[in-house]
Amino acid sequence: MIAETGHFALVLALAVALVQMILPAYGAWKGDHAMMRVGTPAALAQLALVAIAFLALTLAFVVSDFSVALVANNSAVDKPLIFKISGVWGNHEGSMVLWVLILALYGALVALFGRNLPDRLKANVLAVQGSVGVAFLLFILATSDPFLRLDPAPFEGAGLNPILQDRALAFHPPWLYAGYVGFSMTFSFAIAALMEGRVDAAWARWVRPWALAAWLALTIGIAMGSWWAYYTLGWGGFWFWDPVENASLMPWLAGTALLHSAIVAEKRGALKSWTILLAILAFSLSLVGTFLVRSGVLTSVHAFAVSPARGVFVLAILGVFVGGSLTLYAWRAPMLKTGGLFAPISREGALLFNNLLLTASAAAVFIGTLYPLLLDAVGGPKITVGPPFFNTTFVPLWAPLLVMVPFGPMMSWKRGDIVAAGQRLIFAAGAAFVVCLVLYGVVSDGPWLAPIGMGVAVWLVIGALSEIAWRVKLFTAPAGESWRRARGLPRAAWGTMLAHGGLGIAVAGIVGVTAWKSERIVALPEGGTTSISGYELTLEKVGTRGGPNYDATTGVVRVERGGEFVTFLLPERRRYPTERQEKTEPAIYTTGFSDLYVVLGEGNRAGEWALRAYVNPLAPFIWLGGMVMALGGLVSLTDRRLRVGAPQRARTKGRSAAAPAE
Amino acid sequence: MTRKQRRAAFIVLGLAILGIAVALVLNAMRDSIVFFYSPSDIAEKAIGPGERLRLGGLVQPGSVVKDGSTDVIFTITDFGDSIRVHYSGILPDLFREGQGVVAEGELRPDGSFRADSVLAKHDENYMPPEVAEALKKRGDWQGEEGSGRPHAEKYGEGAYP
Incomplete structure (x- = not known):
């Protein structure tokens, strides 16, 4: 019964998504407000239905219902509960259900919190979001039904690939998907803007929190x-x-670019059509990622199944969305008014x-990834x-990009002064230089570029701190004054500092491991x-021990340093009898x-x-840096300008009233 | 600066970055691409020593020799030709005789292969796609299309996360 309920809920969700795709868009076109308003309940209903399907699948995994083929192929009775649950998305079909669940969740969030959006924009956004839902629900129902029954049901399942039985990995896919799918939101906004042929500062302000949320989830997912790859x-x-x-990485790079260009679009009204293009690219690259991972063209732990029908289906989705949106862009983008002027040396610049x-680095990654396949x-x-x-x-x-990072926030809008910005960064530059020199003196091994890399890391971290110090006039004004200014700083400034500083920390980790790793095989x-x-x-x-669902050969390694006992390490080789893997x-x-x-x-x-x-x-430091970056995103997200609440509503109302309706 | 000059400056900057990116990609394409060969390909195409390549096939049963340390010697075969492979290090978890394997490294003047990484598969039903294809080309493919459990796959060392 459970499986049938889930399957039925998915079919209903598809029907609701179709309604959500067609009615609001038609209403927006005809100016029919009743039809436009259908979007909100449709988005909520879609979330409810997909959630029922997801819960049904989860329940089937938890109770080990092996009459469901997916459970039989990917779970086992003796598996710990947490891996029974993570097993839901540890396979192709289940992970697609999670994909659609997150998609529906984003749609419902816009429906709920987007009360201050103009009706037409909201209707179009929900319609585009609905169309993505239609495509992926069709994909699931046509090629990857998670609720297929198995008769007769086996007594024991085949288990989950042991390398996926890991606590950190259990939550890696949900974060990653929250990032991938999050860019569907900015995509929907971009398409809706193109449909209306209008982009204003208010539009950019609505897009930014979604770009931030997606970026921060993707950052956590990648980290x-x-x-996981490091320790398993x-x-x-x-x-x-x-x-x-x-x-x-590709959607992350495009998303990072989007995050920054949306600032220009919001604050200065410039780079509007570029921002739209980036929003389309970020989601297109997410779809490319889904295609690469889900179509089976790649051999990896992520390629759960090799089925040509699935590959062709995802490719078709990719073609429709990427091709369609880029065509729409080529047709409508020239209608967008160009925004404010700015000098090459400026914040905008x-x-x-x-x-x-x-984007150039994203393109390089794109070519390197797809060229062998082509x-x-x-x-x-x-x-x-x-x-x-x-x-x-x-x-x-990336090298010039990293060097430029601290300059950006120090520059003023429209026309900046690079010398003045440099003077404010003199301390950061000095610190970077000193670190660089000291490392050349102290460290004799490793590539010659490594100390420069560490210098760049220090430059990024101190540069990020310098920006805050300059803004609050630290040491140049009385402490009380600085404190008052620090409290008055927008959260977004703190977010920038954390994100840029986190980048520096991650760079330090990457340089350290890459340059100075030592290895010994004996x-x-x-x-x-x-x-x-x-x-x-x-x-x-070397002994053996038994785990919950494996047997292990364990080595007992005593670690000492300079004759002092440090710790015992217990590296293992595990054998999983159910999965017949090591x-x-x-x-x-x-x-x-x-x-x-x-x-x-x-x-x-x-x-x-x-x-x-x-x-x-x-x-x-690599993962610490990633987490600090994500924290920066989170802090920025709580900025009052982006907060979806009363203070913003008053402001946006004023803005939309000031802007012409068409 | 006039509007025109500013626009020109941005176009030049954009083109410069694009140019640099293209140059970097082309340069890297020339230097850092690794080709995949089966032992028969190597015999046919007379590939010289020193070129970096990936060698794929099955580990010939009975060919694995481990001496006291971590050095391993084994033979990769595609049933047509075979090549002796020398490797020093820990073999991937599912390195087995008779199983598919991909070794990356270079040929030595004596015709043997010096591998610096060995990839093997984490599932007994699995064969690296390149190996399957190379065997199919030779007509020695015994498995059926899509056989085995639709299961996640993993390479050992140099694993694909």
Whole structure:
């Protein structure tokens, strides 16, 4: 019964999404307010129905109802509860239901909190959102029905891939999807604006919180995914330039650009049609990501199933939305009025520079990710575009971007003074220079670029702090005055500081691990000792232990430093009998500034065990930086200008009244 | 600055960044692309030592030799030709004799292959797509299309997260 209820709810959701797609848009076109208002209840009903379907699926997983094929293929009785739940989206069908659930959630949020939106804009936004829902619900029902029954039902399921049985990974997909799908919101706003042929500051103000929310969720999702890859895959890397990672990086880059250009559109009325284009691109890249990951063209942990029908269907969705929106853009964008003038050296200019570099780097990632697929599709040679490609294209494009970051917020709108901005950053520049020099003096190994990289990281962090210090006149005004100014600063300024500072922290981590990682692979008998970067590791013994749904071979590694006991590390090799798979479980000891990372390999006939150890300096900074960036997004989101509430309503009303209706 | 000059400045900046990006991509395309070959391809195309490539096929049963340390020698075969592979390091979790494997590295003058990374699959039903295709081309493909559980797949070392 549960499965049938879920399936029925999905069918109903499709019907409601069709209504949501057609009626409000038709009403907006004809000027029929009754029809326009259908959008709100339709969006809420869609959320309710998709939520019922999702809950039904979750329930089937929790009670291990193996008469549902999906549950039988992806779950098992002995699996811990948290992985039964995360198993819902640990497979193709379930993850698509989650995709649609988040989509419906965003639609319902606009319906609920968008009371201050002009009726036509809101109707069009909900209609576009409905059309995305129609496409993906059709996709689920036609090619990926999660509620298919299995007869006879097996007694035990096939289990979930062990590398997906992980606590951090359990919540990586929801965050990532909240980001991907979040860009559907800015996309809907962009299309609605094109349909109306009008973009004003108020439009940009409504778009920004959605762009921020999507960006912040995507940042968390990517950081969690990278952290997971680091501690599960057992070779100490945090980013592999794998097509699936690139699939999430591309919308992030476009979304970051969008976030910045929306500021210009809001504050200065410039770059409007560029902002619209970015909103379309960000969502298009999210769809490309979905296609790459879900179509089976890539071989990876994310490619749950290889079914040509699905690939073709997602490609069709991609074609309709990307092609349609770009055509609409080409047709309508020239009608948008161009906004205010600005000099090349100005806040707008800096943000434009940021946008150009971000989109160029997104394009480079796009080419590197899709070129091998295209070449293969046309029958060319099989090639791999690996990390060297991305390192030699991405890094040179990002280097000037990172150097420019602290200048941006120091510049004034319209016409900036780069010398004055430089003077305000003199302390940051000095600190970066000193760090750079000291590192050249102290550290002898690693690439020559690494100290410069650390200098850039310091420049970013101190530069971000300098902006706040300058704004509150720290040390140049009395402390009371500074305090008063600090309290008066908009939250968005604090958000900027956190996001830019977090970027610096992440850069420090990336440079540290990339440049100064040390690695040691040895074969040790029990009792054998090895050393790495000042740590002495002793493999005291190797034993076996049982887990909830696996058996493990565990190594007991005693860690000492300069003769002092530090800790015991327990790297494991786990065997999952239900899934008939093995998994390596590294053990990590972190000081907060560096990680000692130990992996147990196989034993050989001589009774020795392969042991691999890494010391990854500054590794924790990578994810700390990501989290600080996301926190910056969150703080910005609470800015009163963006808050969906009473103070804003009064203001936007005034604005929309001032703007001409057509 | 007049409106025209400003616009020209932005166009120049945009084109410059675009140009730099294109140059970087083309340069990287030339230097850092790795081709995939089966042992037969290598024999046919007479690929010289020193070129970086990916070699894929099945691990020939009985060919794996582990000496005392972490050095491993094994043979990759596609039933037509086979190549000896030398590798030092921890093998991926599901490296098995008779299973599909992809090694990345370069040929040595003596015709053997020096791998610096080895990718293997985490599921006994699985074969890397390149390997499956290479075997199909040779007519040695025994599996059926889409066989095995529709299950997540994973490479070991150099895993795809």
